[in-house]
Amino acid sequence: MSIKIALAGNPNCGKTTMFNDLTGSNQFVGNWPGVTVEKKEGRLKGHKDVIITDLPGIYSLSPYTLEEVVTRNYIIHEKPDVIIDLVDGSNIERNLYLTTQLTEMGIPVVIALNMMDIVEKNGDQIDTRKLSQALGCEIIETSAIKGRGSKEAAERAIQIAREKSKTPHQHTFAEPVEQALASIEELIADRVPAESIRWFAVKLFERDEKVLAELSLPAALKSQAEDIITQCESQLDDDSESIITNERYEYIAGLISRCVRKKKTGLTTSDKIDKIVTNRWLALPIFAVVMILVYYISVSTIGDIVTNFTNDTLFGEWIAVPLESWLTAIGTQAWLIGLITEGIVGGVGAVLGFVPQMLVLFLFLCLLEDCGYMARVAFIMDRIFRRFGLSGKSFIPMLIGSGCGVPGIMASRTIEQDRDRKMTIMTTTFIPCGAKMPIVALIAGALFGGAWWVAPSAYFIGVAAVIVSGIILKKTKRFAGEPAPFVMELPAYHIPTVGNVLRGTWERGWSFIKKAGTVILLASIFVWFTKSFGMVGGSFGMVEDMDHSILAAIGSLIAPIFAPLGFGNWQSSVATVLGLVAKEEVVSVFGVLYGVAGDALEMVEQGAFGGLGSIAGHFTALSAYSFLIFNLLCAPCFAAIGAIKREMNNAGWTWFAIGYQTVFAYTVALIVYQLGLFISGGGFTLWTFVALLLLAGYLYLFFRKGYQGKQSLPVRSVKAASKA
Incomplete structure (x- = not known):
């Protein structure tokens, strides 16, 4: 009979690190029954009959958020054999609040007193024997990040489960x-x-x-x-x-x-660093510089070098050219050669070519998260977000969404108030996810000569869209109200662990790669077929000119919609629409259309002889930036739309979210293109007038007085805010 161990604890207490250490690769991820909160389980290394469940990180078992409800219901109804309660020893008073609740559940509890390395470094002393007697729980000193004590805590939990020991009731109250x-x-x-x-x-x-x-x-x-x-x-x-x-x-x-x-000392190293990085005036400039460096290194330097090798050498010299020669030598039909080299290698390769840039980006983001800096960013952003009606909790989904929009949307479950959660869901995908970065790299390389500023500007466009949307939406009746209190533990700074960083980088990168082997492969074959076949002389067959293809006919029908944005050609229109399937597909479409698997600059070079037959031939710098803005801000991919539907749990709200994102993207791109065209000497046209009207409308919505109806903000006790 299997033993079920539940890992419980506050956010940032080291729970995920311990879970990864105990289970290794023996993990399986799903959703809790009836809700979209991610459920992580794994088998303890060396014990096939021991299942460890990583419960959502929470501060208490009070039913305010989905995570707290899930944890409480799991403990009450699933009844694990034992709970390992991770307590941050460096912030023990705050963490013990949850412990007092867990010990009332009637399930044996083993306390893993974590981060003892920090406690020892600070010179503090914790009498674990006396604390264990007072709480009635076994206490094991651990340092999950250093791999110390985790195994002992698990082994003790197994022993208690087999002995069916009970945690004695403690008289907690007066x-x-x-x-x-x-x-x-x-x-x-x-x-x-x-x-x-x-x-x-x-x-x-x-x-x-x-x-x-x-x-x-x-x-x-x-x-x-x-x-x-x-x-x-x-x-x-x-x-x-x-x-x-x-x-x-x-x-x-x-x-x-x-x-x-506690040793009577001055400021800790973390406190001294925080005096700078969370400073009222320096925090935002430092954050901006950090993100610019991250995107610059990921897209324009290290990432670009590795991507060039992947595109030029791997997919170009080592795969595409030899494959085409071999297929020709064995007498393969021309259409099949085109399907394989242009449809599959060209489409999938155009996306996979950007994987090195994505991995470098994810690596830096994981480093920032693991060292503790990103927790500070949520605290910093709380000051800004609160000004337009959201708390710093809304930044956490957006941070996660920088890897993939789906888990970012799902992370909104930590927000207590329904209106704030809905608004966060609607704006999270404005932040560029990993799938959008190939679009940024394509535009930067093809139209801006690899300019370093394009990638960071894409990130800050997303942040600006969140802020503007937040201010506008919060002034409407359905979103009006004060934001919920934001309480978050700031973990001590520490050197990132190689295992955690590499695991986080791979998990994010693997989701990107899987799309190339599934959705993008099928979409690339569809694009190749529809761009290669059409009506020729009254009969259906292969076409030499793509403008006579099925895809061109479809694209020409929707192209006028995007003409006011500066990219009213069928190629760009098809790429934009197929981007709803998967954002990577925007780049894949260009790879198929031009039959190259190389990077953005190589695409331009290989198509340069055809004038309008090249990527650059379809854009000016201004229209390319408009194209970039629309694809960054419009409705996300189908997977993210599905996540929105599950989280909203309402078709009307889902359509409202998708509609808002698309209309916002379209109007912003139109304003940028038309006013940019006017300023650069393009003359005053009807669309210039429309752009001015739209800009005036946004300014009115931005600065107008908000809804003044009676608000009923539920009061939540911010536990230990005044005591911890």
């Missing part, structure tokens, strides 16, 4: 509260599992509506419980939820005073 809870326990004793009766009693005391609905108590019992609660509230002169919160922290403060000795 006497009046303990008496009230004991009375409530008597009322519900025959309605809840005996081992978790304390948990249900506390939830009833807090008037948790979900638990009340789950228990379906008779009116008489409800009335009795309410009398007990009201009497306790009167005695302590506070509301029931605040009483429980305060009691927990009083209990934790007592534990800390007895078991923890």
